[in-house]
Amino acid sequence: MTNESKPTSWQRDPALPFQRMDEEAIVVDPRTREVHLLNETGARIWELLATAASLDELVATLADEYEGAAPEALRAEVEAFVAELGGKGLLAARGRA
Amino acid sequence: MASKSPTELLLSIGGIAGRLSLGAAPEAFLAQVRARYGAFTMPASPDVATGVSLRLRFEPMAPLTDVAAHLAHTEAHPLVVKATDKTITIKRWDLSVRLSAKKTRGHVEWVGAGHCEMNPYSLDCVLRVIWSVLLPREDGLLVHSCGLRHAEIGVVFPGASGLGKTTLARKAPDADDVLSDEMIAIRRTPSDGGWRVHGTPFWGDFARGGISMRSWPLRALAFLAQRESVEMSPVTSSEAALRLLGCMLCFQTDRAAIERNLALVTRLCAEVRSVEAQLTRAATTAQIFGKLEPHLGPDVHRKVPTLSTREMISEFRSFLRKHQLYAFSPKGAGLRQHVKAGDSMLVESADKNELDVGDVVLYWSPGRTADDDVLRCHRVGTPLPKGQSWAHAEVLGRVSGIARDGRSLPMPGRLDALARLFGPEVAMPILRLAGR
Numbered sequence: 001m002t003n004e005s006k007p008t009s010w011q012r013d014p015a016l017p018f019q020r021m022d023e024e025a026i027v028v029d030p031r032t033r034e035v036h037l038l039n040e041t042g043a044r045i046w047e048l049l050a051t052a053a054s055l056d057e058l059v060a061t062l063a064d065e066y067e068g069a070a071p072e073a074l075r076a077e078v079e080a081f082v083a084e085l086g087g088k089g090l091l092a093a094r095g096r097a
Numbered sequence: 098m099a100s101k102s103p104t105e106l107l108l109s110i111g112g113i114a115g116r117l118s119l120g121a122a123p124e125a126f127l128a129q130v131r132a133r134y135g136a137f138t139m140p141a142s143p144d145v146a147t148g149v150s151l152r153l154r155f156e157p158m159a160p161l162t163d164v165a166a167h168l169a170h171t172e173a174h175p176l177v178v179k180a181t182d183k184t185i186t187i188k189r190w191d192l193s194v195r196l197s198a199k200k201t202r203g204h205v206e207w208v209g210a211g212h213c214e215m216n217p218y219s220l221d222c223v224l225r226v227i228w229s230v231l232l233p234r235e236d237g238l239l240v241h242s243c244g245l246r247h248a249e250i251g252v253v254f255p256g257a258s259g260l261g262k263t264t265l266a267r268k269a270p271d272a273d274d275v276l277s278d279e280m281i282a283i284r285r286t287p288s289d290g291g292w293r294v295h296g297t298p299f300w301g302d303f304a305r306g307g308i309s310m311r312s313w314p315l316r317a318l319a320f321l322a323q324r325e326s327v328e329m330s331p332v333t334s335s336e337a338a339l340r341l342l343g344c345m346l347c348f349q350t351d352r353a354a355i356e357r358n359l360a361l362v363t364r365l366c367a368e369v370r371s372v373e374a375q376l377t378r379a380a381t382t383a384q385i386f387g388k389l390e391p392h393l394g395p396d397v398h399r400k401v402p403t404l405s406t407r408e409m410i411s412e413f414r415s416f417l418r419k420h421q422l423y424a425f426s427p428k429g430a431g432l433r434q435h436v437k438a439g440d441s442m443l444v445e446s447a448d449k450n451e452l453d454v455g456d457v458v459l460y461w462s463p464g465r466t467a468d469d470d471v472l473r474c475h476r477v478g479t480p481l482p483k484g485q486s487w488a489h490a491e492v493l494g495r496v497s498g499i500a501r502d503g504r505s506l507p508m509p510g511r512l513d514a515l516a517r518l519f520g521p522e523v524a525m526p527i528l529r530l531a532g533r
Contacts, residue, residue: 018359022335026342028359033350
């Protein structure tokens with residue numbers, strides 16, 4: 001049986017070195033020697049994930065900061081982004097719903 | 098014939114000096130080593146402040162009798178580099194080095210010993226790894242790239258294997274403008290915060306590296322890409338940093354090293370223009386630099402001074418090796434007794450074994466730092482100044498004359514010195530033969 005429950009919150013791996021460059025951010029994973037370039041929104045989410053945050057919290061914060069973004073589209077994008085980073089091992093999942 | 102005593106090489110790569118004490122090895126191998134690193138060596142003076150001092154023992158290459166077993170051995174012992182603030186260890190199937198940090202005369206020197214197989218690849222690997230660890234601690238980095246000097250500036254073309262680094266080097270109209278086709282050192286200058294590109298002795302299929310320690314102001318990072326037409330497309334700082342991290346030579350995986358490298362690369366890419374250099378196989382350097390010109394900034398032909406007297410002397414040595422005869426306007430106290438302000442000194446290449454008594458030679462006397470190095474004149478047959486020794490100096494050439502007010506004068510006193518040394522009975526016939 002697989003556990004299909006989703007994490008309730010996410011937090012970035014504090015061991016990963018990263019550097020802001022203008023609006024973007026570069027994250028290095030020493031374990032895989034991969035380098036990730038995050039765009040402006042991705043860099044902002046990375047910043048927010050310094051402390052554990054749920055998807056709802058991330059979407060609410062970003063909706064405040066990016067006026068005019070459609071809530072459903074924003075949620076879908078944030079969810080996909082967080083899942084991608086989580087899949088690469090850059091984020092730690094907290095709790096399961 | 099094998100050397101009995103250690104061979105000492107004092108190298109300077111990317112502005113970091115390193116002392117190598119090489120163990121016994123056949124003279125043919127040592128000659129190969131001296132030739133490979135010759136442009137980056139300086140007189141092995143104990144006064145020079147070095148960043149690293151390594152005693153390296155050579156082990157004979159094991160005969161290759163079982164290829165499968167050899168491959169299994171190499172796979173089981175890949176390159177592993179560990180570096181902290183106190184130690185650096187480098188291990189691979191064919192080499193092992195351990196260095197410890199020591200505070201020496203106010204700076205940190207990495208001192209240690211190790212061994213490697215007696216082949217140029219193993220030795221080159223040791224040096225590349227050491228400099229890849231030390232340079233980031235001094236605001237520098239080694240980059241997989243082709244480096245070219247263009248007018249009075251340097252351009253670095255980073256790229257993975259197969260993207261055309263050696264092909265680009267081979268296109269250079271003058272091979273001496275190639276700083277390396279494989280590995281370039283980039284370093285931030287503490288005095289002005291600018292970035293300089295340094296040639297290295299680490300080459301690829303071009304089979305020759307930089308010709309001197311001379312560095313050039315870095316004006317552009319041009320990331321190599323093979324395309325159907327020649328174009329230069331600007332890339333953002335963050336995209337450049339991403340690409341440059343992929344080309345930076347780094348074998349460490351610890352957080353401190355990666356944070357240091359990341360900070361260094363992002364700073365470099367924020368301060369230096371970056372483009373994607375889309376090249377074709379047929380593109381000429383004239384075409385390439387024609388397209389690059391708008392991205393290089395102003396005054397690419399404006400003369401820039403060398404970073405240090407060490408760089409200046411090293412470059413002077415390369416000129417002499419290339420042209421055999423060179424004229425320059427000396428400055429500084431080391432040459433003042435022989436020339437006046439405005440004079441040019443004519444120097445011809447000369448081996449120290451073919452000098453005659455009375456010859457005036459120009460020699461390189463290294464000091465503690467790169468700015469303490471001095472170019473001095475000396476008349477053969479007279480004692481060297483107190484505290485100096487030929488073992489710690491390098492004869493660069495013989496002074497053949499001085500150009501003053503548009504006239505060429507022979508070096509004064511060369512034959513007169515014979516009279517002082519051997520007395521008039523021997524010296525006078527020589528002076529008559531010389532028409533004096």
